[in-house]
Amino acid sequence: MRPASPLGRPDKKEFWHGSAQALAQAGRHAICVDLRGHGESGHAADGRYDLDAYIQDLRAILASLPSRAVVVGAGLGAIIALAAVGESAPHLVSGLALVDINIWFEEGVLERLHAALLERTMGAQLPEQIADAVSAAHPGEPAPGVKRLLASFDQRGDGRLAWRGDPKALEGSDLFVQQDRLSEAASRIAAAVVLMRGALNATISNQDLQRLQALIPGAELAEIEGAGHFLAAEREDLFDAVLLDFLERHTPLRPLEYIGGSEPRVLRDALGCFATGVTIITTLSETGEPIGLTANSFTSVSLDETIGLLREAVALGHRTVNIPAFPQAADGVSTSAKVGTIQMAQGAALSGDPSSSKAYWHPEFEPLWAEIQNLDVTVTFHLGGRMARFGDKDNFLADLVMTKVAMAEPVAMAIYGNLFGRFPKMRWAIIESGVGWIPWMAEYMDRTWEKQRFWTESKLANPPSYYMDHNIYGSFINDRMGFLNCNLPGGRNVMWSSDFPHSETTFPNSLSVIARDTVGVAEEDVRRIVGGTAAKLFKI
Missing domain, CATH: 3.40.50.1820 (Alpha/Beta hydrolase fold, catalytic domain)
Known part of the structure; x- marks a missing residue:
């Protein structure tokens, strides 16, 4: 100008x-x-x-x-x-x-x-x-x-x-x-x-x-x-x-490079597959020191080993643990959601075994949840309810829809299994799942529970939407419905995310997309969704 x-x-x-x-x-x-x-x-x-x-x-x-x-x-x-x-x-x-x-x-x-x-x-x-x-x-x-x-x-x-x-x-x-x-x-x-x-x-x-x-x-x-x-x-x-x-x-013309490799996929692989943890610098302290949000992704099937890794991670300053959407298979890599074009380790780290007879609300996992609640660590799931068939032109787009809404299954299993009734301070966050559908899920679960809770001998002391508002968080990249539904039951703990540059992210136009998607949304709600809730959840 x-x-x-x-x-x-x-x-x-x-x-x-x-x-x-x-x-x-x-x-x-x-x-x-x-x-x-x-x-x-x-x-x-x-x-x-x-x-x-x-x-x-x-x-x-x-x-x-x-x-x-x-x-x-x-x-x-x-x-x-x-x-x-x-x-x-x-x-x-x-x-x-x-x-x-x-x-x-x-x-x-x-x-x-x-x-x-x-x-x-x-x-x-x-x-x-x-x-x-x-x-x-x-x-x-x-x-x-x-x-x-x-x-x-x-x-x-x-x-x-x-x-x-x-x-x-x-x-x-x-x-x-x-x-x-x-x-x-x-x-x-x-x-x-x-x-x-x-x-x-x-x-x-x-x-x-x-x-x-x-x-x-x-x-x-x-x-x-x-x-x-x-x-x-x-x-x-x-x-x-x-x-x-x-x-x-x-504002470089060339794609950003990541420490540890020049291929952006390296970051996703690190977050999804390795138990060594990844530090993401989010801001600077008042003294100019970088402040990082750190996350560990465990692929171990040994509960004792997982708890040991968790303690080590917290001692190093890690604040979250990323686990598969379903309990891991016995060999640590097999999954009923196999996709040939995805590295097996990554698929296992994200999904676990959806067909497993085990469930996270079962008693055998209680030592893990007790330790997580005691250490005040946030549990995250990076999708995993359903794997997309990458490279399959006929099914890929439909699969992407299911990768989002399929996260309703592990969340519903945990809530109906009274996991949060037993561990009321535990926090689960479903990452990149989209959130516009979550308020519908909360209402549907309430109505279903009201009609079916007696013969199913439900142990819940509160309606399912109570736990959605107190224990469940969700993040999205591009979801106007998430902004519009942010004050409905189930929609109050939603968080915007940018992710690293790939086909789903809004990079480098994230701020203009936020401006477009928040038309008509109160400023205090926008601030809460684009930063406030995440800062509270991860204590940064």
Whole structure:
């Protein structure tokens, strides 16, 4: 975005075209736009050129894009981007590059710059008069090329130039007197940010940018030598290099690589097959130390060995244990849900043996549940109720549906078997199962239990939905019904997840998908689903 600037340059979007071409050559997609009342954008019918009007425009543009954008803004455009992302649009961007930005201006400086702006935009001017006005406003700084400087002017028959924008856009604005609001917005930005300044810029000092950097969590600072107020034009080569480096580090074009292997499947194999545990870094502590959520997946069929591994894992700081959906077969690898194209160990780790005569609510497993409850460990199941026939074009899509809803079986067996009545503090989470169907399951189980509990000699002290709300959690990747049903019985413990990049994940558009799927959902419910419930469940 290249709009007019508070520092006296009502530029047109063509000012960015050189950098846009460099981005395109690097495999990126760049969109250059004019602000309302500037360049080729229409004049505001309601005459509004206040900060909120600009924010609404930017949000509308970002929401129309197929994926999250990195917004590049200078001067006024940078301030608008900062306010929009800090206040209301964090899910619409993956980064910000803010050029020549300052949110603390002295009144005298603003008056001088505004006077210079009016001098070169009001009335008909000769090209040299416009160039002289720019030089007078920024003495001692390099001037941009005349062609770019004059891009937002139309030439009349007498050779004089007239500014193309709406004069009302240059009138007094509330934008630069909202320092407290902008400071608060800066402190709430969660995206990657780089702040750029020309080293010769006499209006915005390095101290100004360092002050802003301290407000924005994790912000980077880049100072371009030999550039002044018109940084992107004066040293376009260096500007493009800094911008491309920022993009490659924060929104890489190539797929992410995982420690321990370059193939993304490695992560899934590790989580599904190995008993050594995997640490997933989720955030940083106040001291900058990484905080990891660790999980162990046990394939052992020996209960004593499993409990021993569990104790070792907890001693190492692990907080969850992932187990098969059904008890393991005697040989530790066989499963009645065999799928030829899946590694046998992974299938066994996820499914166990669905046809086994054993069930987790049987007395022989009680030592395991007692230890899990005592150690305050969360039990997770990564699907496994039904395995998809990978590579089978005729059945794969239908199988995917069943991999989700088939998780109702192990959950229903545990609830009807009164497992949570005996271990009321134990927590089970069915991961990646989808959750929109869970409230239906809770209601159906209640109705069935009410009608059938006497002849089946049910031991439940409460309806099944009680245990769904107190002991069962579920996660989903892409499930609008999960958001809409989040306050129904069975739907209160649902969690959004991103998973690693593969065919089911919403990466790299997760935030925009969340925004789409949460339309009409209360903000407190969204916060609970996308982070709050998981933080509580895993104690992070």
